Amino acid sequence: MSEQNLFLVESSPQIRHRDSTSSIMWQVSIALMPAGIWGIWVFGIRSLLVIAVSIASAVGFEYLAARSMKRSTVSDGSAFLTGLLIGYNMPPLVPLFIPVAASAFAILVVKWAFGGLGANWMNPALAGRVFVFFSWTSGMNAWKLPRTIQAADGVSSATVLGSLKTLLMDFSGEASSAVGMLRYHEYPASAIGQQISSWFDRVMQMRISAYTVDLAVGNVPGSIGEVSAVLLIIGGIYLLAKNIITWEIPVTYILSFALLIWAFDGLRFGQGLFSGDAAFHVLSGGLMLGALFMATDMVTSPVTRKGMIVYGIGAGMLTFLIRVYGSLPEGVSMAIIIMNIFVPMINRYMQPKVYGTAARRGSA
Amino acid sequence: MGQLQNFSKGFIRENPVFILLLGLCPALGVTTSAFNGLGMGLATTFVLVSSNTVVSLIKNFIPSKVRIPCFIVVIASFVTIVDLVMEAFLPALFESLGLFIPLIVVNCLVMGRAEAFASKNNTGSAIVDGLGMGLGFSFALTLLGGVREILGAGEFFGMTLFPGDGMLVFVLAPGAFIGLGYLVALNNIVKKKLD
Numbered sequence: 001m002s003e004q005n006l007f008l009v010e011s012s013p014q015i016r017h018r019d020s021t022s023s024i025m026w027q028v029s030i031a032l033m034p035a036g037i038w039g040i041w042v043f044g045i046r047s048l049l050v051i052a053v054s055i056a057s058a059v060g061f062e063y064l065a066a067r068s069m070k071r072s073t074v075s076d077g078s079a080f081l082t083g084l085l086i087g088y089n090m091p092p093l094v095p096l097f098i099p100v101a102a103s104a105f106a107i108l109v110v111k112w113a114f115g116g117l118g119a120n121w122m123n124p125a126l127a128g129r130v131f132v133f134f135s136w137t138s139g140m141n142a143w144k145l146p147r148t149i150q151a152a153d154g155v156s157s158a159t160v161l162g163s164l165k166t167l168l169m170d171f172s173g174e175a176s177s178a179v180g181m182l183r184y185h186e187y188p189a190s191a192i193g194q195q196i197s198s199w200f201d202r203v204m205q206m207r208i209s210a211y212t213v214d215l216a217v218g219n220v221p222g223s224i225g226e227v228s229a230v231l232l233i234i235g236g237i238y239l240l241a242k243n244i245i246t247w248e249i250p251v252t253y254i255l256s257f258a259l260l261i262w263a264f265d266g267l268r269f270g271q272g273l274f275s276g277d278a279a280f281h282v283l284s285g286g287l288m289l290g291a292l293f294m295a296t297d298m299v300t301s302p303v304t305r306k307g308m309i310v311y312g313i314g315a316g317m318l319t320f321l322i323r324v325y326g327s328l329p330e331g332v333s334m335a336i337i338i339m340n341i342f343v344p345m346i347n348r349y350m351q352p353k354v355y356g357t358a359a360r361r362g363s364a
Numbered sequence: 365m366g367q368l369q370n371f372s373k374g375f376i377r378e379n380p381v382f383i384l385l386l387g388l389c390p391a392l393g394v395t396t397s398a399f400n401g402l403g404m405g406l407a408t409t410f411v412l413v414s415s416n417t418v419v420s421l422i423k424n425f426i427p428s429k430v431r432i433p434c435f436i437v438v439i440a441s442f443v444t445i446v447d448l449v450m451e452a453f454l455p456a457l458f459e460s461l462g463l464f465i466p467l468i469v470v471n472c473l474v475m476g477r478a479e480a481f482a483s484k485n486n487t488g489s490a491i492v493d494g495l496g497m498g499l500g501f502s503f504a505l506t507l508l509g510g511v512r513e514i515l516g517a518g519e520f521f522g523m524t525l526f527p528g529d530g531m532l533v534f535v536l537a538p539g540a541f542i543g544l545g546y547l548v549a550l551n552n553i554v555k556k557k558l559d
């Protein structure tokens with residue numbers, strides 16, 4: 001029998017999906033666009049410069065690292081996405097060398113020291129952010145009030161969570177909730193936020209504070225891409241619809257975090273259990289950006305659904321612990337990085353049952 | 365193995381920190397600056413040479429069942445000498461090294477050389493081995509301290525190289541691990557070139 005008559009048998013996978021690494025990376029980048037455009041609009045054109053510098057440096061370092069390994073990986077879009085996420089994680093007035101340093105650490109140390117995309121065990125963008133956060137604390141606190149808030153000169157432009165942490169240091173019972181605390185100390189709220197808040201009060205009989213509305217819309221000081229929770233959720237829904245992310249990680253992350261906040265956050269304000277303001281905390285800080293776009297990173301999250309649920313709950317608990325009891329105001333990036341470390345262990349213990357093994361136990 | 369090779373192996377080929385990965389506790393803990401690294405390295409070198417000498421001299425009298433406690437007594441005596449001398453003459457260095465000076469007693473490098481080399485070789489070789497290993501340890505700690513000081517504070521041995529804020533992470537604990545990882549990789553490249 002000659003060779004030509006044999007069937008050609010390839011190794012698996014025989015069925016291929018049309019998604020490729022680069023198409024996924026570009027779709028995630030597209031899903032991030034609305035929140036970024038909002039950030040550039042409220043914080044001014046300099047934010048665009050920060051994002052551009054982040055992307056350019058991340059792609060540049062990726063090119064250099066891949067070249068030194070005689071590979072070409074710039075076109076897979078992963079470096080673009082890492083740069084974009086680094087830019088989204090920077091405060092608007094950050095000195096421009098900081099995103100470059102974050103990109104260098106993310107791409108060269110976290111990603112390529114372990115062998116490039118797929119071999120990194122930590123989310124590069126988050127690692128870069130945490131690296132510069134601990135290196136240049138003052139540069140990473142260069143916040144700016146959004147243009148939608150008209151405030152007198154000298155009003156603090158610290159983030160909502162940062163102010164809350166500072167105010168709670170010498171707390172003497174002046175307020176009974178996070179929102180009350182901010183109102184007591186005259187933290188600025190936008191005019192549109194106050195209007196929406198009073199509309200809910202009048203028409204819907206719902207008490208939603210102006211701060212909560214501002215956090216949802218994005219009328220607060222913060223990192224460029226993290227402020228608008230609603231636009232981030234729209235991007236997240238797009239990714240869910242496209243099957244690029246699954247619901248397990250974001251939903252368990254946000255739910256476990258919200259439950260813990262509801263149960264225990266009231267204690268900080270001298271209230272009893274189950275009186276925390278979950279909506280306020282879920283919408284504030286980098287939680288939406290982290291839960292929807294960073295914790296779901298395919299390389300650094302568990303592969304099984306059970307594993308994803310464990311990972312999401314772990315991240316939610318750690319974010320709660322750091323935000324409420326830690327010295328840092330936010331905790332999202334630290335929590336996800338710590339859970340990244342546990343991913344190999346989760347993958348090991350959360351494997352699906354091998355088909356047929358359960359039945360054998362029954363018949364024996 | 366000639367004495368020259370015996371001496372020089374501690375620098376690259378069998379560097380205690382970069383190849384043997386011994387004595388990592390002080391290597392990570394005190395190397396916030398090149399000066400601290402050098403001071404720690406030289407203090408360890410003194411203990412290493414002295415303990416190697418004494419252990420190789422008394423190796424025939426030590427019953428093998430209690431050899432580790434005997435080594436510890438010898439090492440602890442020399443560490444006490446270093447501790448007191450440094451407190452008297454180098455108070456600033458003593459202050460910054462702190463608890464890590466008494467902890468030289470349990471430095472696995474000192475213990476390892478006593479167990480693996482000094483208790484099996486003659487006094488001359490043991491002294492050369494202690495000196496080579498000790499200086500290799502000092503070299504590694506000074507290098508790591510220098511890298512962390514340059515990147516973290518923009519200084520080298522206290523001299524300002526470039527003004528402004530450095531990368532604070534390199535002065536903090538993570539910088540020690542990251543710096544050590546890259547230096548181990550670099551040392552492996554150099555070692556491969558030498559072989």
